[in-house]
Amino acid sequence: MKTILILEDNQSSLDMLVKIVGELDLEIEVRSATNLEQAYVHMIKGSIDLFLIDIILNPHYSGDVSGIKFAEYIRQQKKYEYTPIIFVTSLDDPMLYSSRDFHCYSYIEKPYNAAHVKKNIREALLMPLQPERSESIYFRNNGLLYKKEKKRIVYIENSRRCRIIHATDGDVKLAYLPCKDILNELDSERFIQCSRYAIINKDYIEHIDIANRYIKLRGYSESVEIGVMYKKFFMRDVVYG
16 A cells, blocks of 8 residues: 655645546555644654645735745655655746756646646656666755756865856756765766865866876866865776776
């Protein structure tokens, strides 16, 4: 039996979703929540196979995206790292456009089309739970979520002031994050830290000057420094590796 958690603050909308799920010819247990507190209890105490999450849980607060934040929390839990998420949204939600590349299975729109909802739920429950390592990374900035393909990221400047993701399809300026955490998020062998303030994509290396400790990256006129403390590891992993 599969278990679905539906998080929807509007009781009538919640009842409609529960009814639609109940019409599926599948063995499904539905757990419903009208607020985040109830949802946290359900996901911690039980095992959820699919999340249906309303993006706006507090419509009286302008700019509310509580559902997105709940989805971020879900992804931080190891057992829910790949559990499918379907977002519930209204047609005029601006977040539909700014976060459509968030790591979720799909969207369902209000008012509900029962056939569409059933199709998405059925397909989501059949999707594999252990996909291949993601080739995209997601960044959150000013409440919005952005997607970058890892292969398009050339290098990352990182300082206490900010971090800048330099990519072939445009740069993104974000808040500071320790390089160790950035590398963990990237989760790819193609990236390596070459100084205290820089991480590069090895696929874009055009020239390495070991004597003067700098790297020339394809498509960029500025060189990236190889830090004194990082030179030995950089040579081992890139030059000789």
